[in-house]
Amino acid sequence: MNYLTLLQNMNGEQYLTHLQENLKARHLLDENRNLTLENSTEQDFLELFFLEELFPQDKRLSVHTVKAYRSDAKTLLTFLTDYSLSFRDLGFPEVKAYNQFINEKYAAKSAIRKLEFFRRLLDFGYETQFYKAHLSTWISKPLSKKGHHIIEETRHEEAQTRVQVRELNQREAEFLISFFPKIVRATRNREQLEKRNLLIGYLLYTTGLRASELLSLNWGSFRYNRKGFLFADVIGKGNKPRSIPIREETKEILFSFRKSMDDSVEINMQDTSPLFFALYNKNEPLENKKRLTYPALYKIVKEAVQLAGKNLSVTPHWFRHTFVTLLLENDVPLAVVKDWAGHSDISTTNIYLERINQDNSYLHLNKVNLF
Known part of the structure; x- marks a missing residue:
């Protein structure tokens, strides 16, 4: 499956509306009429995650939030594509590998947001039986300094930093x-x-x-x-x-x-x-x-x-x-x-x-x- 192409398709409201109507015809309910993705396709899993978890009908999101979700999704999909992984392949080693990739590539604030997106996807998969294990347990987010600061390096050869407040008098x-x-x-x-x-x-x-x-x-x-x-x-x-x-x-x-x-x-x-x-x-x-x-x-x-x-x-x-x-x-x-x-x-x-x-x-x- 070309995940990035699928993500591009999801960007339109028309696509999501069509998906909502189309889901009624899919057989994704268990004997208790609860949503189950145990035997679903990966496309069903990803589409339902977007529809039910990220873009529910009764929740109005800001443009910035939508943009952030799509950016985080693209980061994850690119990682999977680069390593020839599918969503079904995700387990403890893959979760830890993606966690390390994010922590090394992104600043703490961005890493926390991207890992939170990943956590929500794994939890959704566990709740719908797409995953048999609670994989989000293995996510470790970096610590982020609270407040309104920017960090400046004091010396190139040292990790020591100096804090500058992002405000004016x-x-x-x-x-x-x-x-x-x-x-x-x-x-x-x-x-x-x-x-x-x-x-x-x-x-x-x-x-x-x-x-x-x-x-x-x-x-x-x-x-x-x-x-x-x-x-x-x-x-x-x-x-x-x-x-x-x-x-x-x-x-x-x-x-x-x-x-x-x-x-x-x-x-x-x-x-x-x-x-x-x-x-x-x-x-x-x-x-x-x-x-x-x-x-x-x-x-x-x-x-x-x-x-x-x-x-x-x-x-x-x-x-x-x-x-x-x-x-x-x-x-x-x-x-x-x-x-x-x-x-x-x-x-x-x-x-x-x-x-x-x-x-x-x-x-x-x-x-x-x-x-």
């Missing part, structure tokens, strides 16, 4: 944002693009939105609460909705951007037009707006950083880390920050607080009379 963030509108070189729609870029900078910095959340904003995502304050409603990781307050400075830039496009500043929660748009053709009218993509957002940030002459490692996500840290440094309650940031677990938010407390440890030390 308040002054750096404000300085960088001032360059967002300055990178616009186009003459057509120049004002609109400058205001768009400035708004992007302000929203990244003052809301802590993930890049995917920022790009999915519509004009209808904004609303006033009962007290008259402006909020943005977003759908975060795991399709979890949350509401984020919009600062007055950001609100003014938002309305200024809308006015520059001759759009109404009246809040309309039914408006599904993209807040951030891209003009692919310099002669294209403003009416033909297309939603901004992540590569375009990434480019805006990178060009602004370069023009400002700052750390070239900065990405859109640095502003999110900056936002969370600044909230906690200004004594916003941990639970409130967790909700605003959309963290699934408060322990994630607490990582920021632990580092802040570490940074401030000298203040406590100076209070002690040692001499």
